[in-house]
Amino acid sequence: MYVYDDYDHKILRQRVAQFRDQTDRFLAGDLPPEQFLPLRLQNGLYVQRLAPMLRINVPYGMLNSTQLRRLAHIARHYDKGYAHVSTRQNIQFNWPDLTEVPDILAELAEVQMHGTQSSGNCIRNTTSDQFAGVAEDEIIDPRPYCEIIRQWSSFHPEFAFLPRKFKIAVTGSTQDRAAVQVHDIGLQIVVTDSGQIGFKVYVGGGLGRTPVIGSVIREFLPEEDLLSYLEAILRIYNLQGRRDNKYKARIKILVRALTPEVFAQQVEAEWQYLKDGNNKLLQAEIDRAKSFFTAPAYEKFDDQQVQAAVNAQAKESVAFTKWLQRNVRNHKIAGYAAVTLSLKPTGVAPGDVTDTQLEKIADLADQYSFGEARTTHEQNIVLADVKKLDLFSLWQECKSAGFATPNIGTITDMICCPGGDFCSLANAKSIPIAEAIQRQFDDMDYVYDLGDIDLNISGCMNACGHHHVGHIGILGVDKSGKEFYQVQLGGSASNDASLGVVLGPSFGAEDMPEVIQKLVNVFVENRTDEELFIDTYRRIGVAPFKERVYAKAN
């Protein structure tokens, strides 16, 4: 992964010093709260319902064991002994003391981490595919480009006071695991027939109050033009995006108002001034970025031989077999696999991880995966480079550490925002709903039979739980002070991106497990052999689901 040089360290130290001074001035009463607000947000610090919340960037999801141990130390020393993996691959602490935040950021800077621009109306942490570099369907590793974007967007002097937040995602695989079509800018790496690398550029996607699938404004952007083209998009957005209403301030509203065609023309016109300027990437810089993401020292294996050994172990243990099926995926290198550690055991808030678990992940990464781990936007952890011959012993360690729940991709591996238990924006709680549904679906054999189902829960329309793009989406709403839940069906964040359709009137919290059960029953009764939930839904439509859920009791 990327390693800071003296320049990176110097810039980050200057940022830490800047924020320490700002915090001191705020505490001394010299910096008014309304001015401190955007400054603390741009360093990751929210003020939440119960305490401040500090969001630490995990650039495109990559962590090393040193960083994991530092996060564990911060959870233990400055927080209540746990952290939370967010739906944008970041790490959040829920109980830091405002006065200690500069110290936390200084400790993180030592291990090349920060909260810079993890919140606020600026360019946020660039996200990517958690299987970057190891996926079998990968065309080009997106991480070097993510790092180039990270450096360009960090402390960008022109784009720190945008109309609203701005999120960029990059994917380099045929299967989009980075949800690029629901980002402000989505970049899909493309290679032409002649071998030229570039990007298909989506703009104006997003969730929130007004969910929109992004529009393609350029089919092919050569890689050397990446930064100048991003600059053109951001400048047009900064100058023309709406600032009169924060709910209409995202770039998707501007793109829709102008039409994607006109927006694209304006970007092209602006870009003509920029494309041959100093922001044009040099091959040497692209090569430098790529040099940090080379293959680790893989051993050579005969895949059939090691697979036979794994199969023999699997024969002895049903539980290990299930874990192999759900939590282990193929790797582009023979004899290796990528393993997902589930942070979704029933009874734990989805994505929560304790200080000792963070240390355990660090140990597992050191022992099994070249010292690196990744966070996923589904709120799990990936060890990307595990020898197949080590899978059995890794599984045993995962079991004792609480990471072996074999539910990846199933209905109980839900995406869930912190909700009303923590977040001051939320209209309703989301964690207890997640738990109630997990308890409803506690028969793992039944859950496996259902196959992949994305169930996403947001506690309010800001959609941090990505409910619009869940096969089943749940949105917490407030009705005269009482919490209700609206259900949507048919969303997807994948290549076939689509937005869910609202099923009908919302339900009380206590009804939710049964409502989800009924929806699943309709699927089970109607599915053909190979169909997943989303396929059946797309074939039979919303009506049968609606009928079942709203049927009057006889």
Add this chain to the structure above:
Amino acid sequence: MQKLIKDGEIVENTWTLMAKPETDASSVEIASGQIIVPLSVWLAQKTQLQSRKDIGVWLDSDETADQIASDVKTLPLIAVNFPLFMDGRAFSTAKLLRDRFGFTGELRAIGNLMRDQLCYLRRCGVNAFAFSNPEVKLEDAVKSLNDFNEYYQASVDQPLPLFRRRA
């Protein structure tokens, strides 16, 4: 008259800021002395005002650099306004005035900017800062100009991005 920060120093403000006219911009009277007029007044009375060397122009956040592009060679001062500190359009407008249109005179940020924006504004080409809030302590604020002295991006103060300078 209130002081301001210019080129890193605290200096006297010798310019008077003229508010947007409530009546017709073409008929409003312009006082003598150094005046920063609103863009609408400049555009309406350009023929008469051009001969004066003591006229500057200010752009509100919804006015754009290209509206004044043809005049940047002769104007001694252009100001960009912050109606609210969260309104970041002035950053882009300043950058365009410098980089695209080649303005070399005094580029002044005015209005409700805050001290903690000084470094980024300087990077975008602003060299003078006049806070509308008289309580801002300039001797403290000036320190924020150099919150950073190393950067990733190309900008007005450093035309080469770090990737072209990295050893």
